[in-house]
Amino acid sequence: MARLLLPLAACSVALACLDVRSPGALVPPTVVDDPALPRLTLAVAGHERQVHLRTFGTPDKPVLMVVHASASDLRPYLPLQVLSDRYRVVLWDLRGNGLSERVPAEELSFEVMAEELLAMKQQVSPDRPVTLLAHSWGAVIASLFIARHPDLVHQAVLIEPPGLKGEFAKKVGLAIDLLAPGYLDLVWSTDLLAPVDHETLDYKTLMMVHSGIRNFFCDPEHPPDLPLWRLGGLALLVWENEALQGGGYAYDFTPGLERFPRKVLLVGTECSPIGTDFQRETNLTVFPNAELLDIRRSGHRLLSEQLDALLAGLDLYLEPGP
Protein backbone atom coordinates (compact mmCIF):
# COMPACT_ATOMS: atom_id res chain seq x y z
CA MET A 1 0.00 0.00 0.00
CA ALA A 2 2.83 2.41 0.85
CA ARG A 3 4.38 1.83 -2.58
CA LEU A 4 1.14 2.96 -4.15
CA LEU A 5 0.38 5.86 -1.82
CA LEU A 6 3.59 7.79 -2.42
CA PRO A 7 3.37 8.01 -6.21
CA LEU A 8 -0.35 8.62 -6.00
CA ALA A 9 0.19 11.42 -3.55
CA ALA A 10 2.83 12.97 -5.76
CA CYS A 11 0.68 12.47 -8.80
CA SER A 12 -2.43 14.00 -7.37
CA VAL A 13 -0.58 17.11 -6.30
CA ALA A 14 0.34 17.89 -9.87
CA LEU A 15 -2.31 16.31 -12.04
CA ALA A 16 -5.54 14.30 -11.88
CA CYS A 17 -4.54 10.78 -10.85
CA LEU A 18 -6.32 7.56 -11.72
CA ASP A 19 -6.13 4.67 -9.31
CA VAL A 20 -7.01 1.76 -11.59
CA ARG A 21 -7.71 -0.37 -8.55
CA SER A 22 -10.49 1.87 -7.30
CA PRO A 23 -13.98 0.60 -8.23
CA GLY A 24 -15.20 1.94 -11.51
CA ALA A 25 -11.95 3.57 -12.63
CA LEU A 26 -11.29 1.28 -15.60
CA VAL A 27 -14.32 -1.03 -15.69
CA PRO A 28 -17.76 -0.91 -14.00
CA PRO A 29 -17.79 -1.98 -10.33
CA THR A 30 -18.88 -5.46 -9.31
CA VAL A 31 -21.59 -6.37 -6.81
CA VAL A 32 -18.90 -6.35 -4.10
CA ASP A 33 -18.28 -2.62 -4.59
CA ASP A 34 -21.73 -1.45 -5.70
CA PRO A 35 -24.40 -2.36 -3.11
CA ALA A 36 -27.22 -1.28 -5.43
CA LEU A 37 -26.69 -4.03 -7.99
CA PRO A 38 -29.14 -6.96 -7.80
CA ARG A 39 -27.39 -10.07 -6.56
CA LEU A 40 -27.64 -13.57 -5.20
CA THR A 41 -25.25 -15.35 -2.85
CA LEU A 42 -24.21 -18.83 -3.94
CA ALA A 43 -22.26 -21.31 -1.84
CA VAL A 44 -19.91 -23.17 -4.16
CA ALA A 45 -16.55 -24.88 -3.63
CA GLY A 46 -16.56 -24.04 0.05
CA HIS A 47 -17.06 -20.29 -0.43
CA GLU A 48 -20.06 -18.00 -0.52
CA ARG A 49 -19.80 -15.67 -3.52
CA GLN A 50 -22.11 -12.97 -4.80
CA VAL A 51 -23.29 -13.04 -8.39
CA HIS A 52 -24.96 -10.25 -10.34
CA LEU A 53 -28.47 -11.42 -11.21
CA ARG A 54 -31.37 -10.23 -13.36
CA THR A 55 -34.71 -12.04 -13.50
CA PHE A 56 -37.76 -11.50 -15.69
CA GLY A 57 -41.19 -13.10 -15.33
CA THR A 58 -43.16 -14.23 -12.34
CA PRO A 59 -41.91 -16.82 -9.82
CA ASP A 60 -44.78 -19.20 -10.59
CA LYS A 61 -43.48 -19.92 -14.07
CA PRO A 62 -40.92 -22.64 -14.88
CA VAL A 63 -37.38 -21.37 -14.82
CA LEU A 64 -35.16 -20.74 -17.83
CA MET A 65 -31.51 -20.32 -16.80
CA VAL A 66 -29.33 -18.45 -19.30
CA VAL A 67 -25.60 -19.27 -19.20
CA HIS A 68 -23.43 -16.71 -21.01
CA ALA A 69 -20.31 -17.31 -23.04
CA SER A 70 -16.70 -16.81 -22.03
CA ALA A 71 -15.38 -13.26 -22.45
CA SER A 72 -18.93 -12.04 -22.00
CA ASP A 73 -21.51 -11.09 -19.41
CA LEU A 74 -25.30 -11.23 -19.26
CA ARG A 75 -25.79 -7.94 -21.11
CA PRO A 76 -25.99 -9.37 -24.69
CA TYR A 77 -28.61 -11.88 -23.46
CA LEU A 78 -31.04 -9.33 -22.02
CA PRO A 79 -33.25 -9.51 -25.16
CA LEU A 80 -34.15 -13.07 -24.10
CA GLN A 81 -36.41 -11.49 -21.52
CA VAL A 82 -39.11 -11.73 -24.21
CA LEU A 83 -39.41 -15.37 -23.11
CA SER A 84 -40.71 -14.20 -19.74
CA ASP A 85 -44.26 -14.72 -20.98
CA ARG A 86 -43.61 -18.44 -20.60
CA TYR A 87 -40.67 -18.64 -18.22
CA ARG A 88 -39.09 -17.00 -15.29
CA VAL A 89 -35.96 -15.99 -17.14
CA VAL A 90 -32.87 -16.02 -14.90
CA LEU A 91 -29.76 -14.30 -16.20
CA TRP A 92 -26.64 -13.93 -14.12
CA ASP A 93 -22.97 -13.18 -14.54
CA LEU A 94 -21.03 -16.36 -13.81
CA ARG A 95 -18.59 -16.13 -10.91
CA GLY A 96 -15.51 -14.17 -11.86
CA ASN A 97 -17.33 -12.69 -14.86
CA GLY A 98 -19.39 -9.63 -15.60
CA LEU A 99 -20.43 -7.70 -12.51
CA SER A 100 -20.23 -10.77 -10.25
CA GLU A 101 -17.68 -11.14 -7.47
CA ARG A 102 -14.10 -11.79 -8.54
CA VAL A 103 -12.68 -15.07 -7.27
CA PRO A 104 -9.25 -16.76 -7.35
CA ALA A 105 -8.28 -19.13 -10.15
CA GLU A 106 -8.95 -22.29 -8.13
CA GLU A 107 -12.66 -21.34 -7.94
CA LEU A 108 -13.00 -21.03 -11.72
CA SER A 109 -12.53 -24.58 -12.98
CA PHE A 110 -15.19 -26.11 -15.21
CA GLU A 111 -16.24 -28.45 -12.40
CA VAL A 112 -16.75 -25.52 -10.06
CA MET A 113 -18.72 -23.69 -12.74
CA ALA A 114 -21.03 -26.73 -13.09
CA GLU A 115 -21.45 -26.64 -9.30
CA GLU A 116 -22.48 -23.01 -9.61
CA LEU A 117 -25.25 -24.00 -12.02
CA LEU A 118 -26.43 -26.52 -9.44
CA ALA A 119 -26.34 -23.91 -6.68
CA MET A 120 -28.27 -21.46 -8.85
CA LYS A 121 -30.86 -24.10 -9.77
CA GLN A 122 -31.34 -24.95 -6.10
CA GLN A 123 -32.01 -21.31 -5.33
CA VAL A 124 -34.29 -20.33 -8.22
CA SER A 125 -36.08 -23.64 -8.87
CA PRO A 126 -35.60 -25.99 -5.93
CA ASP A 127 -38.59 -28.21 -6.75
CA ARG A 128 -38.72 -28.23 -10.54
CA PRO A 129 -36.29 -29.13 -13.29
CA VAL A 130 -35.02 -26.13 -15.22
CA THR A 131 -34.59 -25.28 -18.87
CA LEU A 132 -31.06 -24.26 -19.84
CA LEU A 133 -30.10 -21.88 -22.62
CA ALA A 134 -26.34 -21.64 -22.90
CA HIS A 135 -23.85 -20.14 -25.35
CA SER A 136 -20.32 -21.11 -26.36
CA TRP A 137 -18.19 -22.10 -23.33
CA GLY A 138 -21.33 -21.51 -21.26
CA ALA A 139 -22.85 -24.36 -23.27
CA VAL A 140 -19.88 -26.55 -22.33
CA ILE A 141 -20.50 -25.77 -18.66
CA ALA A 142 -24.19 -26.49 -19.18
CA SER A 143 -23.34 -29.83 -20.81
CA LEU A 144 -21.21 -30.74 -17.81
CA PHE A 145 -24.18 -29.93 -15.58
CA ILE A 146 -26.53 -32.01 -17.75
CA ALA A 147 -24.12 -34.94 -17.59
CA ARG A 148 -23.88 -34.70 -13.78
CA HIS A 149 -27.61 -34.01 -13.13
CA PRO A 150 -29.76 -35.18 -16.05
CA ASP A 151 -32.84 -35.35 -13.87
CA LEU A 152 -32.60 -31.67 -12.97
CA VAL A 153 -32.86 -30.45 -16.57
CA HIS A 154 -36.12 -30.35 -18.50
CA GLN A 155 -34.80 -28.99 -21.81
CA ALA A 156 -31.49 -27.62 -23.05
CA VAL A 157 -30.60 -25.18 -25.81
CA LEU A 158 -26.88 -25.20 -26.54
CA ILE A 159 -25.72 -22.41 -28.85
CA GLU A 160 -22.45 -23.26 -30.60
CA PRO A 161 -20.54 -25.02 -27.87
CA PRO A 162 -16.91 -25.50 -28.83
CA GLY A 163 -16.02 -29.19 -28.98
CA LEU A 164 -17.42 -31.04 -26.02
CA LYS A 165 -14.29 -33.12 -26.12
CA GLY A 166 -10.76 -32.44 -27.20
CA GLU A 167 -10.87 -34.41 -30.43
CA PHE A 168 -13.78 -32.23 -31.56
CA ALA A 169 -11.92 -29.04 -30.72
CA LYS A 170 -8.98 -30.13 -32.87
CA LYS A 171 -11.24 -30.06 -35.94
CA VAL A 172 -11.72 -26.31 -35.67
CA GLY A 173 -9.54 -24.36 -38.04
CA LEU A 174 -7.47 -21.35 -36.99
CA ALA A 175 -10.23 -19.01 -35.95
CA ILE A 176 -8.02 -16.20 -34.72
CA ASP A 177 -6.40 -13.34 -36.60
CA LEU A 178 -3.13 -12.55 -34.87
CA LEU A 179 -2.50 -9.73 -37.36
CA ALA A 180 -5.69 -7.85 -36.52
CA PRO A 181 -4.76 -4.21 -35.77
CA GLY A 182 -6.81 -4.28 -32.57
CA TYR A 183 -4.76 -7.25 -31.37
CA LEU A 184 -1.47 -5.57 -32.27
CA ASP A 185 -2.65 -2.58 -30.23
CA LEU A 186 -3.41 -4.95 -27.37
CA VAL A 187 0.11 -6.40 -27.45
CA TRP A 188 1.75 -2.98 -27.69
CA SER A 189 -0.26 -1.68 -24.75
CA THR A 190 1.07 -4.37 -22.38
CA ASP A 191 4.11 -2.18 -21.71
CA LEU A 192 1.87 0.81 -21.09
CA LEU A 193 -0.74 -0.88 -18.92
CA ALA A 194 -0.11 -4.49 -17.96
CA PRO A 195 -3.05 -6.77 -17.04
CA VAL A 196 -1.92 -7.82 -13.59
CA ASP A 197 -4.99 -7.59 -11.38
CA HIS A 198 -8.71 -8.12 -11.89
CA GLU A 199 -9.43 -4.57 -13.02
CA THR A 200 -6.70 -4.47 -15.65
CA LEU A 201 -7.31 -8.12 -16.67
CA ASP A 202 -10.98 -7.37 -17.29
CA TYR A 203 -10.11 -4.13 -19.07
CA LYS A 204 -7.73 -5.91 -21.43
CA THR A 205 -10.31 -8.65 -22.05
CA LEU A 206 -12.80 -6.01 -23.14
CA MET A 207 -10.11 -4.62 -25.43
CA MET A 208 -9.48 -8.11 -26.82
CA VAL A 209 -13.16 -8.81 -27.51
CA HIS A 210 -13.37 -5.64 -29.58
CA SER A 211 -9.99 -6.21 -31.25
CA GLY A 212 -11.08 -8.39 -34.15
CA ILE A 213 -8.74 -11.21 -33.14
CA ARG A 214 -11.57 -13.74 -33.13
CA ASN A 215 -12.57 -14.39 -36.70
CA PHE A 216 -16.06 -15.78 -36.35
CA PHE A 217 -18.09 -13.16 -38.20
CA CYS A 218 -19.83 -13.16 -41.57
CA ASP A 219 -18.14 -9.81 -42.28
CA PRO A 220 -14.89 -9.55 -40.31
CA GLU A 221 -14.42 -5.97 -41.50
CA HIS A 222 -17.72 -4.98 -39.91
CA PRO A 223 -18.33 -7.20 -36.88
CA PRO A 224 -21.67 -6.87 -35.15
CA ASP A 225 -22.01 -4.72 -32.06
CA LEU A 226 -21.69 -6.53 -28.78
CA PRO A 227 -22.93 -4.58 -25.76
CA LEU A 228 -20.91 -5.55 -22.71
CA TRP A 229 -20.34 -4.17 -19.22
CA ARG A 230 -17.39 -6.06 -17.84
CA LEU A 231 -15.68 -9.32 -18.72
CA GLY A 232 -13.85 -11.92 -16.65
CA GLY A 233 -10.20 -11.89 -17.71
CA LEU A 234 -8.93 -14.42 -15.19
CA ALA A 235 -11.87 -16.74 -15.90
CA LEU A 236 -11.07 -16.68 -19.61
CA LEU A 237 -7.44 -17.57 -18.96
CA VAL A 238 -8.37 -20.37 -16.53
CA TRP A 239 -10.87 -21.94 -18.92
CA GLU A 240 -8.55 -21.76 -21.92
CA ASN A 241 -5.71 -23.18 -19.85
CA GLU A 242 -7.90 -26.03 -18.60
CA ALA A 243 -9.00 -26.86 -22.14
CA LEU A 244 -5.45 -26.63 -23.50
CA GLN A 245 -3.48 -28.81 -21.13
CA GLY A 246 -0.03 -29.87 -22.21
CA GLY A 247 -0.29 -27.88 -25.40
CA GLY A 248 -3.25 -29.85 -26.77
CA TYR A 249 -6.99 -30.30 -26.29
CA ALA A 250 -7.19 -33.28 -23.93
CA TYR A 251 -10.52 -32.86 -22.18
CA ASP A 252 -13.76 -34.83 -22.43
CA PHE A 253 -17.01 -33.44 -21.07
CA THR A 254 -19.26 -36.00 -22.75
CA PRO A 255 -19.41 -38.87 -20.21
CA GLY A 256 -22.93 -38.90 -18.81
CA LEU A 257 -24.58 -37.05 -21.67
CA GLU A 258 -25.83 -40.36 -23.06
CA ARG A 259 -28.11 -40.55 -19.99
CA PHE A 260 -30.08 -37.44 -20.90
CA PRO A 261 -33.27 -38.73 -22.52
CA ARG A 262 -34.98 -35.55 -23.63
CA LYS A 263 -34.33 -33.71 -26.85
CA VAL A 264 -31.50 -31.17 -26.85
CA LEU A 265 -31.53 -28.26 -29.29
CA LEU A 266 -28.10 -27.50 -30.69
CA VAL A 267 -27.83 -24.17 -32.51
CA GLY A 268 -25.26 -23.43 -35.20
CA THR A 269 -24.68 -20.53 -37.54
CA GLU A 270 -23.54 -20.13 -41.10
CA CYS A 271 -20.38 -18.09 -40.56
CA SER A 272 -18.86 -19.36 -37.33
CA PRO A 273 -16.00 -21.92 -37.40
CA ILE A 274 -17.95 -23.81 -34.73
CA GLY A 275 -21.22 -23.26 -36.60
CA THR A 276 -23.79 -25.58 -38.10
CA ASP A 277 -21.42 -27.88 -39.99
CA PHE A 278 -19.13 -28.27 -37.00
CA GLN A 279 -22.02 -28.98 -34.63
CA ARG A 280 -23.46 -31.59 -37.01
CA GLU A 281 -20.16 -33.46 -37.26
CA THR A 282 -19.25 -33.33 -33.59
CA ASN A 283 -21.47 -32.30 -30.70
CA LEU A 284 -24.69 -33.54 -32.30
CA THR A 285 -23.29 -37.07 -32.15
CA VAL A 286 -22.89 -37.23 -28.38
CA PHE A 287 -26.54 -36.73 -27.45
CA PRO A 288 -28.97 -39.65 -27.83
CA ASN A 289 -31.75 -37.23 -28.76
CA ALA A 290 -30.77 -33.92 -30.33
CA GLU A 291 -31.86 -31.54 -33.07
CA LEU A 292 -29.77 -28.95 -34.91
CA LEU A 293 -31.08 -25.46 -35.62
CA ASP A 294 -29.22 -23.70 -38.43
CA ILE A 295 -29.17 -19.90 -38.39
CA ARG A 296 -28.18 -18.27 -41.68
CA ARG A 297 -26.35 -14.95 -42.14
CA SER A 298 -24.94 -15.03 -38.64
CA GLY A 299 -21.69 -15.66 -36.86
CA HIS A 300 -20.94 -16.62 -33.27
CA ARG A 301 -22.46 -13.41 -31.85
CA LEU A 302 -25.85 -14.80 -32.75
CA LEU A 303 -27.89 -12.79 -30.28
CA SER A 304 -26.60 -9.55 -31.77
CA GLU A 305 -26.94 -10.67 -35.38
CA GLN A 306 -30.05 -12.84 -35.84
CA LEU A 307 -32.05 -12.71 -32.61
CA ASP A 308 -35.39 -13.03 -34.41
CA ALA A 309 -34.28 -16.18 -36.23
CA LEU A 310 -33.11 -17.66 -32.94
CA LEU A 311 -36.38 -16.81 -31.21
CA ALA A 312 -38.35 -18.35 -34.08
CA GLY A 313 -36.37 -21.55 -33.70
CA LEU A 314 -36.82 -21.55 -29.94
CA ASP A 315 -40.58 -21.18 -30.36
CA LEU A 316 -40.67 -24.51 -32.19
CA TYR A 317 -38.56 -26.30 -29.58
CA LEU A 318 -39.38 -24.90 -26.16
CA GLU A 319 -42.10 -26.55 -24.11
CA PRO A 320 -42.18 -24.94 -20.66
CA GLY A 321 -43.19 -28.24 -19.07
CA PRO A 322 -44.19 -28.96 -15.45
Added chain:
Amino acid sequence: MKRLLRPTARGGTRRVPGARLALFAAFFWALTAAAVPTAAFHQAGVARDEHHAFVATFDSTAWFTLHLDWLHRLERAPAGEQLMLGAGLELPVLLWKQTLTLDTGRVGGRAAWLAFRSGRFCLLVEGETRVGVEGNNLATLVSWDATLSVEPWLQWTNWGFGLVAALQQGLATHLTPTDLARAAYEGRPDAALGDGPGSGWIAFPSRRVPLGLAVSRELGRLGLFAAGGLVLTPSNEVKGLFDAMALGVWPFFFRAGVSAWF
Protein backbone atom coordinates in the same frame (compact mmCIF):
# COMPACT_ATOMS: atom_id res chain seq x y z
CA MET B 1 39.20 -33.48 -6.44
CA LYS B 2 41.53 -35.44 -4.12
CA ARG B 3 44.03 -32.59 -4.49
CA LEU B 4 41.50 -30.32 -2.80
CA LEU B 5 41.60 -32.46 0.32
CA ARG B 6 44.21 -31.76 2.94
CA PRO B 7 45.58 -34.68 5.01
CA THR B 8 45.01 -34.43 8.71
CA ALA B 9 47.30 -35.42 11.57
CA ARG B 10 45.14 -38.45 12.30
CA GLY B 11 45.56 -39.85 8.75
CA GLY B 12 42.23 -38.77 7.33
CA THR B 13 41.46 -35.88 5.06
CA ARG B 14 39.40 -32.74 5.29
CA ARG B 15 38.19 -30.39 2.60
CA VAL B 16 40.06 -27.18 1.82
CA PRO B 17 37.61 -24.33 2.41
CA GLY B 18 36.57 -22.60 -0.82
CA ALA B 19 38.39 -25.10 -3.00
CA ARG B 20 35.55 -25.59 -5.41
CA LEU B 21 35.02 -21.88 -5.71
CA ALA B 22 38.71 -21.35 -6.43
CA LEU B 23 38.63 -24.06 -9.08
CA PHE B 24 35.66 -22.44 -10.80
CA ALA B 25 37.30 -19.02 -10.69
CA ALA B 26 40.44 -20.41 -12.27
CA PHE B 27 38.43 -22.04 -15.04
CA PHE B 28 36.52 -18.82 -15.69
CA TRP B 29 39.77 -16.78 -15.80
CA ALA B 30 41.27 -19.20 -18.29
CA LEU B 31 38.19 -18.90 -20.47
CA THR B 32 38.23 -15.11 -20.43
CA ALA B 33 41.88 -14.20 -20.00
CA ALA B 34 42.86 -13.48 -23.62
CA ALA B 35 42.47 -9.77 -24.32
CA VAL B 36 40.56 -8.82 -27.41
CA PRO B 37 41.98 -5.80 -29.27
CA THR B 38 38.61 -4.52 -30.41
CA ALA B 39 35.97 -5.84 -28.04
CA ALA B 40 33.06 -4.77 -30.17
CA PHE B 41 29.79 -6.17 -28.94
CA HIS B 42 26.12 -5.49 -28.74
CA GLN B 43 24.56 -2.64 -30.52
CA ALA B 44 26.17 -0.22 -28.11
CA GLY B 45 29.68 -1.29 -29.00
CA VAL B 46 31.08 0.82 -26.23
CA ALA B 47 34.59 -0.54 -26.61
CA ARG B 48 34.93 0.50 -30.24
CA ASP B 49 37.09 3.43 -31.32
CA GLU B 50 34.36 5.13 -33.38
CA HIS B 51 32.30 7.88 -31.80
CA HIS B 52 28.92 7.54 -33.44
CA ALA B 53 26.58 4.77 -34.40
CA PHE B 54 23.27 4.37 -36.10
CA VAL B 55 21.41 1.28 -35.00
CA ALA B 56 18.40 -0.35 -36.61
CA THR B 57 16.72 -3.06 -34.57
CA PHE B 58 13.84 -5.36 -35.42
CA ASP B 59 11.80 -6.24 -32.34
CA SER B 60 9.08 -8.88 -32.03
CA THR B 61 6.68 -6.59 -30.15
CA ALA B 62 3.40 -6.50 -32.09
CA TRP B 63 5.18 -8.92 -34.47
CA PHE B 64 7.30 -6.21 -36.11
CA THR B 65 8.52 -3.07 -34.42
CA LEU B 66 11.43 -1.07 -35.78
CA HIS B 67 13.82 0.79 -33.49
CA LEU B 68 16.04 3.49 -34.96
CA ASP B 69 18.72 4.75 -32.59
CA TRP B 70 21.68 7.08 -32.71
CA LEU B 71 24.47 6.70 -30.19
CA HIS B 72 27.33 9.05 -29.38
CA ARG B 73 30.41 8.31 -27.29
CA LEU B 74 31.15 10.83 -24.56
CA GLU B 75 34.68 12.05 -25.29
CA ARG B 76 35.00 13.53 -21.86
CA ALA B 77 34.20 10.31 -20.01
CA PRO B 78 36.74 9.66 -17.28
CA ALA B 79 39.69 7.54 -18.27
CA GLY B 80 38.89 3.85 -18.11
CA GLU B 81 35.16 4.41 -18.56
CA GLN B 82 33.24 3.81 -21.73
CA LEU B 83 29.94 5.65 -21.92
CA MET B 84 27.62 6.23 -24.82
CA LEU B 85 24.46 8.30 -24.91
CA GLY B 86 21.80 8.35 -27.56
CA ALA B 87 18.20 8.69 -28.62
CA GLY B 88 15.80 6.79 -30.79
CA LEU B 89 12.40 6.05 -32.21
CA GLU B 90 10.25 2.97 -31.84
CA LEU B 91 7.81 2.34 -34.65
CA PRO B 92 5.25 -0.53 -34.81
CA VAL B 93 5.60 -0.94 -38.53
CA LEU B 94 3.13 -3.79 -39.00
CA LEU B 95 0.46 -1.94 -37.04
CA TRP B 96 1.03 1.19 -39.12
CA LYS B 97 0.79 -0.81 -42.32
CA GLN B 98 -2.50 -2.32 -41.18
CA THR B 99 -4.17 0.86 -40.00
CA LEU B 100 -2.38 3.50 -42.11
CA THR B 101 -2.54 5.76 -39.06
CA LEU B 102 0.53 6.94 -37.17
CA ASP B 103 -1.01 7.09 -33.71
CA THR B 104 1.31 4.68 -31.93
CA GLY B 105 5.02 4.88 -31.23
CA ARG B 106 7.73 5.84 -28.75
CA VAL B 107 10.75 8.09 -28.50
CA GLY B 108 13.45 7.73 -25.94
CA GLY B 109 16.93 8.30 -24.66
CA ARG B 110 19.56 5.62 -24.05
CA ALA B 111 22.81 5.23 -22.21
CA ALA B 112 25.26 2.35 -22.39
CA TRP B 113 28.16 1.95 -19.97
CA LEU B 114 30.95 -0.58 -19.98
CA ALA B 115 30.97 -1.13 -16.27
CA PHE B 116 33.66 -3.77 -16.04
CA ARG B 117 36.10 -5.51 -18.32
CA SER B 118 38.66 -8.23 -17.77
CA GLY B 119 40.08 -10.11 -20.69
CA ARG B 120 37.25 -11.59 -22.69
CA PHE B 121 34.67 -10.82 -20.03
CA CYS B 122 32.85 -7.52 -19.84
CA LEU B 123 29.79 -6.23 -18.12
CA LEU B 124 27.56 -3.83 -19.99
CA VAL B 125 24.88 -1.78 -18.25
CA GLU B 126 22.24 -0.07 -20.33
CA GLY B 127 19.55 2.35 -19.36
CA GLU B 128 16.68 3.62 -21.42
CA THR B 129 13.71 5.88 -20.85
CA ARG B 130 10.87 6.24 -23.32
CA VAL B 131 7.81 8.36 -23.86
CA GLY B 132 5.11 6.74 -25.94
CA VAL B 133 1.64 7.24 -27.29
CA GLU B 134 -0.97 4.73 -28.38
CA GLY B 135 -4.49 5.03 -29.73
CA ASN B 136 -6.47 1.83 -29.20
CA ASN B 137 -10.13 0.88 -29.13
CA LEU B 138 -10.59 1.73 -25.45
CA ALA B 139 -8.25 4.65 -24.82
CA THR B 140 -5.56 7.03 -25.92
CA LEU B 141 -2.51 6.31 -23.80
CA VAL B 142 0.55 8.45 -23.16
CA SER B 143 3.26 6.58 -21.33
CA TRP B 144 6.64 7.01 -19.70
CA ASP B 145 8.82 4.08 -18.75
CA ALA B 146 12.39 3.18 -17.93
CA THR B 147 14.46 0.08 -18.53
CA LEU B 148 17.65 -1.04 -16.83
CA SER B 149 19.55 -3.88 -18.47
CA VAL B 150 22.59 -5.75 -17.19
CA GLU B 151 24.47 -7.85 -19.74
CA PRO B 152 27.54 -9.93 -19.03
CA TRP B 153 29.40 -10.79 -22.23
CA LEU B 154 32.18 -13.06 -23.38
CA GLN B 155 33.97 -11.61 -26.37
CA TRP B 156 36.25 -13.11 -28.99
CA THR B 157 37.74 -11.21 -31.94
CA ASN B 158 34.58 -10.94 -33.98
CA TRP B 159 32.02 -12.86 -31.95
CA GLY B 160 30.36 -12.25 -28.65
CA PHE B 161 27.91 -14.16 -26.50
CA GLY B 162 26.02 -12.66 -23.62
CA LEU B 163 23.16 -12.82 -21.22
CA VAL B 164 20.39 -10.26 -20.96
CA ALA B 165 18.66 -9.43 -17.68
CA ALA B 166 16.49 -6.36 -17.67
CA LEU B 167 13.83 -4.63 -15.65
CA GLN B 168 11.31 -2.68 -17.71
CA GLN B 169 9.26 -0.51 -15.38
CA GLY B 170 6.32 1.58 -16.45
CA LEU B 171 6.54 4.87 -14.55
CA ALA B 172 3.31 6.55 -15.54
CA THR B 173 0.59 6.26 -18.14
CA HIS B 174 -2.07 8.82 -18.93
CA LEU B 175 -5.36 7.33 -20.06
CA THR B 176 -8.16 9.06 -21.95
CA PRO B 177 -11.10 6.70 -22.57
CA THR B 178 -12.89 6.34 -25.89
CA ASP B 179 -16.62 6.16 -26.54
CA LEU B 180 -16.36 2.36 -26.60
CA ALA B 181 -14.97 2.39 -23.07
CA ARG B 182 -17.75 4.74 -21.94
CA ALA B 183 -20.37 2.46 -23.50
CA ALA B 184 -19.39 -0.27 -21.02
CA TYR B 185 -20.91 1.83 -18.23
CA GLU B 186 -24.27 2.39 -19.91
CA GLY B 187 -27.46 0.40 -19.40
CA ARG B 188 -26.99 -0.44 -15.72
CA PRO B 189 -30.26 0.89 -14.32
CA ASP B 190 -29.68 -0.42 -10.81
CA ALA B 191 -26.09 0.71 -10.47
CA ALA B 192 -25.18 3.34 -7.91
CA LEU B 193 -21.46 3.58 -8.69
CA GLY B 194 -19.42 4.23 -11.80
CA ASP B 195 -20.78 6.99 -14.03
CA GLY B 196 -18.05 6.28 -16.52
CA PRO B 197 -14.39 5.36 -16.91
CA GLY B 198 -11.79 7.56 -15.36
CA SER B 199 -9.27 9.72 -17.14
CA GLY B 200 -5.88 10.56 -15.73
CA TRP B 201 -2.41 9.38 -14.81
CA ILE B 202 -1.75 5.85 -13.61
CA ALA B 203 1.35 5.35 -11.48
CA PHE B 204 3.61 2.34 -12.10
CA PRO B 205 1.25 0.75 -14.64
CA SER B 206 3.46 -2.15 -15.69
CA ARG B 207 6.56 -4.17 -14.88
CA ARG B 208 8.22 -6.69 -17.14
CA VAL B 209 11.44 -8.65 -16.79
CA PRO B 210 13.10 -9.83 -20.01
CA LEU B 211 15.68 -12.59 -19.53
CA GLY B 212 17.56 -14.08 -22.43
CA LEU B 213 20.64 -14.77 -24.48
CA ALA B 214 22.42 -12.55 -26.99
CA VAL B 215 24.98 -12.95 -29.73
CA SER B 216 26.94 -10.43 -31.77
CA ARG B 217 29.15 -10.46 -34.86
CA GLU B 218 31.41 -7.70 -36.09
CA LEU B 219 31.88 -7.06 -39.82
CA GLY B 220 34.17 -4.09 -40.20
CA ARG B 221 32.14 -0.98 -39.41
CA LEU B 222 28.98 -3.00 -39.00
CA GLY B 223 27.86 -4.89 -35.96
CA LEU B 224 25.20 -7.56 -36.17
CA PHE B 225 23.38 -8.68 -33.08
CA ALA B 226 20.46 -10.79 -31.95
CA ALA B 227 18.85 -11.56 -28.62
CA GLY B 228 15.91 -13.60 -27.47
CA GLY B 229 14.37 -15.08 -24.40
CA LEU B 230 11.51 -15.00 -21.95
CA VAL B 231 9.61 -12.06 -20.54
CA LEU B 232 8.26 -12.41 -17.02
CA THR B 233 5.25 -10.28 -16.16
CA PRO B 234 4.64 -10.22 -12.41
CA SER B 235 0.94 -10.40 -11.65
CA ASN B 236 -1.21 -10.15 -8.55
CA GLU B 237 -3.68 -12.72 -9.84
CA VAL B 238 -1.85 -15.07 -12.17
CA LYS B 239 0.86 -17.26 -10.70
CA GLY B 240 4.01 -18.30 -12.45
CA LEU B 241 5.14 -17.26 -15.90
CA PHE B 242 2.27 -15.11 -17.08
CA ASP B 243 1.49 -16.36 -20.53
CA ALA B 244 -1.69 -14.77 -21.78
CA MET B 245 -1.12 -14.18 -25.44
CA ALA B 246 -4.89 -13.84 -25.85
CA LEU B 247 -4.63 -10.68 -23.74
CA GLY B 248 -1.49 -9.42 -25.43
CA VAL B 249 0.95 -10.65 -22.77
CA TRP B 250 3.68 -12.39 -24.71
CA PRO B 251 6.05 -14.45 -22.58
CA PHE B 252 8.94 -14.16 -25.01
CA PHE B 253 10.95 -11.58 -26.94
CA PHE B 254 13.22 -11.57 -29.92
CA ARG B 255 15.23 -8.81 -31.50
CA ALA B 256 17.90 -8.53 -34.16
CA GLY B 257 19.62 -5.65 -35.78
CA VAL B 258 22.63 -3.95 -37.23
CA SER B 259 24.75 -1.05 -36.07
CA ALA B 260 26.84 1.14 -38.34
CA TRP B 261 29.86 2.88 -36.76
CA PHE B 262 31.64 5.97 -37.97
